[in-house]
Amino acid sequence: MTTEEIITSLERAWNAGDGEAWAANFAEDVDFVDVVGRIQRGRATIARESQKIFDTIYRGSRLELRQVSSRPLGGGFDLVHSETVMSIPAGPLAGEQRAVQTMLVHDGRVAAFHNTIKGDIASFTGHDPDLAARSPQEWDS
Known part of the structure; x- marks a missing residue:
């Protein structure tokens, strides 16, 4: 699959x-690496864990996924960045959630x-206004 096809397929599957x-x-x-920092290894784990959230906290959610950038790294690998907007209809996370993703794509997966x-x-x-005004690289100064 191309990167565009992967993104379309991910959005369709989520929805x-x-x-x-x-x-x-x-x-x-x-x-x-999911949004709470857990490392999930393997396609079977992702299928199982994703179904859990589709059936609970993200039930009925709608995902909009768009590619932000893509660049080849060599050896058939592409580095892809995307953004999502998720609308969650009910439950503890109800509302809109935005996220960014980094994907390493190889051989159509x-x-x-x-x-x-x-x-x-x-x-x-x-809520420290001085710290918030700085770039992250300046936070230790």
Whole structure:
């Protein structure tokens, strides 16, 4: 699959609440870092864990996924960044959630995936206006 086809397939699988279809986009031996920092290894694990969230906290959610950038790394690998907007209709996470993803794509499958929720810089810095105004590289000065 091309990167565009993978992104379309991921979005379609999420919106169908189908863990098997979601996981089909990943290499058999994929490493997947989810939004809470757990490392999930292997397509079967991703299928199982995804179905759990599709059936519970993300039931009925709608995902919009778009590619931000892609560049070849050599050896048939592409580094892909994407953004998502998820609408969650009910439950403890109801509302809109935004995230960014980093994918390493090889042979038409995602070989590595890292998902990070976009957060508010003011909350992250404890509402310290001086710290929030700095770039992360300046935080230790």
